[in-house]
Amino acid sequence: MVAKIEHKLRSECPIACALDVIGDHWSLLVIRNLMFLGIHEYKDMLKMEEQISSSILTNRLMRLQRDGLIASLPHPESRRRKLYYLTAKGIDLIYMMTELVVWSNKHMGDWVNIPKHKKELIEQDPDRLIQITLEELDAWERQFIPEKSV
Template sequence: MVAKIEHKNRTGCPIACSLDIIGDHWTLLIIRNLMFSERHEYKDMLKAEEQISSSILTTRLSKLEKDGLIASVPHPDSQRRKLYYLTPMGKDLIYVMTDIVLWAKKHLHDFLDIPADKQALLDNDPKKFIDITLENLDHWEKHNLS
């Protein structure tokens, strides 16, 4: 197997370098799970509709921790389990993720399934959607990381 040469070793292009970290769809779906779907446990991420395999999920979670987008703490109910959460660096992706959602709403609307409360916010006030999402993440952290 040939080793992957990261873009940062070839180019200073910000898009290419960013794709080294977030360039596969599983990574963005894990970030989505943590950001919008309140899925903070490995087992809950495995249950997502996209059906990620356990080996890919394990690998991606480890890579995201190494890259500084997520962190984990032991689960309060069992030291064998972890709770994953977004770091400030990971939370900063909310703007990119929201823009992807807005792009999809414009171009892929026939295929989308967005909860009504989120749909209304996205239609009327995307900034408020972002603010509420960040508040929810902060609330989760205060409740689970204290």
């Protein structure tokens, strides 16, 4: 098996370097779960319709943490469980993620399922969708991250 060589070791292209961090669809789906769906637990991510395997999910969560896009904290109900959340670096992907949704809605509308209220925002005011999502992320952080509630 050939070892993966990261683009940043052989290219200064910003797209190639970004793909080293978020270039597989599982990583983007984990980010989607945290960003748009409010899914913060491992067990709930395993239940998603894409059917990610536990080993791949574990790997992606570790990689995203290593790369500083997500972090975790102990679950308030059980120290054995964790809550995952986006860091500021991960939240900065909201613009790219929203554009992917806009593109998919435009070019793959027959195949994608977007909740009606979000579909209207995507088609009429994507910036408002971003604003609402950022507010939801902030509210979650104030609820679960002690230093954010101050």
